[in-house]
Amino acid sequence: MKMNICLLYGGKSAEHDVSLQTAMAVCQALDMNKFAVYPIYITKDGKWMKGPELKEPVTDVKELVFQNEEMVPHALNAALAPDQQQKYDVVFPLLHGPNGEDGTVQGMLELLNIPYVGNGVLASSAAMDKVIMKNIFAQAGLDQVKYTWFVRPTWEAAPEKAYEQVEAELGYPCFVKPANLGSSVGISKCENREQLAAAFTEAFQYDRRVIIEEGVVAREIEVGVLGNDFPECSVAGEIVPDKAFYDYEAKYKDGNTSLVIPAEISTEINAKMKDMAIKAYKALDCAGLVRADFFVTNEDRIIINEVNTMPGFTPFSMFPLLWKHTGVDYPALIEKMIELGIERHQEKQRIIHTF
Structure with missing residues (x-):
């Protein structure tokens, strides 16, 4: 008997398109003699779209983008099933970035008691947030570059003070990053004050908190x-x-x-x-x-x-x-x-x- 597997991809994240590429690659590699493959596409604005069983490998990401009726959030337990008689054996979250890789979807699957591939709530959320991750690494005694961080209200209240702190603690070059994002989205390398100010503005478009790291x-x-x-x-x-x-x-x-x-x-x-x-x-x-x-x-x-x-x-x-x-x-x-x-x-x- 085939194993029922749900592929969960897309997502409300700047890494949405990367997730689609990942989903297509996994679809092409899965042995469909072993697995019954059911896709669920999450749109950029967070709507969940359930697609039909994939009977053959996907050759274009457009085949994975559905425009059908949105799932009702409170009925996800019933929706996360290939049909009314059986549940998925496992869910494969192919989500990159916030609202998918950060423990949110993992928490939902835990509540539904559905097996899923990859990291759990704690590891997903802690590793997604670069500040928390680096704090944990520091506690574990792992060598890291020097770093500091800011939340948007603190920066907006006194931007020059923030820049002075970065220069005093880290110097140039340094890297400014959104705390909760991957695929190098929103990251800037800074060699001077002008670039640093622009980098803060860029990174804060993607998160309410940014991390700044010493360049090496x-x-x-x-x-x-x-x-x-x-x-x-x-x-x-x-x-x-x-x-x-x-x-x-x-x-x-x-x-x-x-x-x-x-x-x-x-x-x-x-x-x-x-x-x-x-x-x-x-x-x-x-x-x-x-x-x-x-x-x-x-x-x-x-x-x-x-x-x-x-x-x-x-x-x-x-x-x-x-x-x-x-x-x-x-x-x-x-x-x-x-x-x-x-x-x-x-x-x-x-x-x-x-x-």
Whole structure:
């Protein structure tokens, strides 16, 4: 009998289009002899659109964009089922950014007691918020760049004071980022006060809180982590962008970025990086997967930058490529993640809710 799987994608996020690309790639890789695949598309304004069962691989993202009747939010428990007789065996949230990768959808699935792929509420929300994530990493003793943050009202009340604080604590160059967003959306590199002011304005369009990080001269190395309570690491890969930093254009549009897999690093650095990746994974109580991103300086200082709980997931994205070079191809990786989601759900069912 086929396993009923729901693909949840789109979303009310600046990373909506990235999610559509991910959903198409997963649809193409799933073995439809093993899985009955049911899509649910979330529009940019947050409406949930349930599509028909996918009988064959999707070749255009337009096939995944539905304009049918919106689901009624309070009837989601009934709606999250392929038909009236059975429920989904597992939901695969292919959502990037806020309102999907940040624990909100995961919390809904927890309340409905439906198995799902990937990280839970705590890890998803903590890792999505760069300030909270970095605070947790600091408590875990992981080496990081210096950073500070502001909320919009504080900045609007005294912008010059905010800029002076950044200059005193971090200096230039520095990076300004929305605290809760990925895919390098809204990120700016700043070399002076004028650029810093523009960067604050840009980042605050996407979030009510921004984080500012010290700039470092370093290589960008990434590691994939896969598993639940006994996670394992992939080989390491290096990003070599053909511009100042690895921004949205470099990731998804211009194609002028080289991915070197495996990264040319020493055995000692490789081992320490994997140890730090696992430490970060456990500090956030992650499940299923993350991509852990590091900086490695010329002095061999290893700095953790962040972890991404739903990294880019097309066959040409770094996370799947890392595992491909480790010996796990794209279809096998997807099936492994589904297995891990069901395993995590079964583990939670052992919890007693009465006393």
